[in-house]
Amino acid sequence: MVKVNGEAIYDTRPWEIFGEGPAEVIEGHLSEHKNKDNTEKDIRFTTNGDTLYATVLDWPTEEIQIRTLDQDKLNIKDISLLGSSEAITWAQSEQGVSIQAPKVKVGKYAFVFKITTN
Structure with a gap:
């Protein structure tokens, strides 16, 4: 996981x-067993310069909706999936950004979308 997603972890800052x-x-x-598993709707953010990383905590099986990333908040130029050469289909609107679920699963635990801005 770190080999693929390391750039979203090292030398980044919280968004x-x-x-x-x-x-x-x-x-x-000892409360770990009380926490439910994360889902594909659980997303965490880090940043480095003009790059925002959106880490989806389970493999997305349907379109990903990130309400936080509306047009007024961020000007997105491109989105890619770390560890994948697959072209990612996405659209940004006043309601946020929608990302089509990738076809090929990369990794097992967390899936990072690299979002280039400006």
Whole structure:
């Protein structure tokens, strides 16, 4: 995972919004077993310069909707999937960005979309 997604981890910073999605984390000593598995709707963000990384926490089986990334928030130039040469189909609107689910799964745990801005 680090070999493929390392650029979204190392030398990055938190973005202004940590992420989005339905996951609720139960905190406290020995509480790990109380947390539900993350889904494809759980997304976390990091940034490096003009690049935003959106890490989807489970393999997307349907179109990904990222409401946080509407046209007023960010001017997106391109989106790619780390570890994949597949062209990613996406569209940005006032409601956010929609990304078509990739056809070929890369990795097992977290899937990073590299979003180039400006």
